[in-house]
Amino acid sequence: MKLSMTPQTVHLIDQYDDGENSRHYTFQLAQPTDEIIQPGQFFTLTLPNFGEAAFTYLTPPNNQDQFQALIRRAGSLTSELxxxxxxxxxxYRGPFGSGLWPIxxxxxxxxxxxxxxxxxxxxATAIATLLEQDSNIGLIYGSRNPAGQVLKLEREEWHKQMPIIETFDxxxxxxxxxxxxxxxxxISQKLGGEPEAVLTCGPEVMMSAVGGYFAGKKLAEESIWLALERRMHCGIGLCGHCYFGSSYVCTDGPxxxxxEFIKQQNRC
Ligand SMILES: Cc1cc2nc3c(=O)[nH]c(=O)nc-3n(C[C@H](O)[C@H](O)[C@H](O)COP(=O)(O)OP(=O)(O)OC[C@H]3O[C@@H](n4cnc5c(N)ncnc54)[C@H](O)[C@@H]3O)c2cc1C
Ligand code: FES
Incomplete structure (x- = not known):
């Protein structure tokens, strides 16, 4: 994996609104890549005069070096985007992250x-990979309200291939x-039994509730996985911005x- 502080160039080639304050983006790398992106990895975008921020690959680069991301407006950089x-x-810099979804x-x-x-x-990349392998998977997607939902087109496709429950506050x-x-x-009824592995991403309070619940149900701790977000700067384990316990989210996570989450949380 190339870990570099020097950004390459990407073209923004498509964008459309997808949920409240959220937009679906397609980028094209100016330099072809043969790098394989693993589910869970992320990249950074640099906007001149606004800095750099981390985002997850929604789809990895295809054979035309195009990849997608879903980005929510948070502050100055994303507003400029x-x-x-x-x-x-x-x-663009990436891919980053060596803590991956355990496909x-x-x-x-x-x-x-x-x-x-x-x-x-x-x-999304973990869902797509497991669907390609005909795995028995399901999704519960919680949002504050219907406007807070993202990935409308992807969910329409996934609904045809797996059970999905969408719930709102x-x-x-x-x-x-x-x-x-x-x-x-x-969802357990639709899956044909209780889950044997749980992958979760969302507000940390939700992930903690999910992890605590399944750990309490005696699901093996290695069968429960979550993705963390931290403010990032270098993305390559140099600056210390993304410390989580004794780990760096940029290189050990996300x-x-x-x-591991409980171990690192106890060190915070
Ligand atoms: C590994 C990783 C993957 C990510 N993937 C995505 C993605 O796919 N789509 C997406 O929309 N965003 C993603 N993010 C979050 C994204 O990096 C931030 O929203 C972005 O940095 C905001 O920049 P800004 O300058 O617009 O906002 P800022 O002005 O920097 O921040 C606006 C507000 O958001 C808070 N904030 C900013 N970044 C974070 C963060 N990382 N964690 C918690 N709070 C934060 C700030 O504290 C502030 O309150 C990811 C972050 C990480 C670390
Ligand atoms: S972002 Fe610099 S160490 Fe992780």
């Missing part, structure tokens, strides 16, 4: 994905309400097993 015209050149370990298990809000995009009477944990019995 939302004002950026299609065709603009931007800086080989779980592909023959009953796998439950639990996403909260903008936590769905970091699960605030919803109309025709929609499901409650947290993802309120719908475990229903995906952690529940056992």
């Amino acid at each position: 939302f004002n950026t015209q299609t065709g603009t050149l931007l800086g 080989e370990m779980i592909k023959d298990k009953r796998v439950l994905f639990i996403a909260g809000g903008i936590g769905l995009p970091p699960l 605030h919803a109309s009477s025709s929609q499901l309400t409650g947290t993802p944990l309120d719908h475990l019995d229903t 995906v952690y097993s529940w056992a």
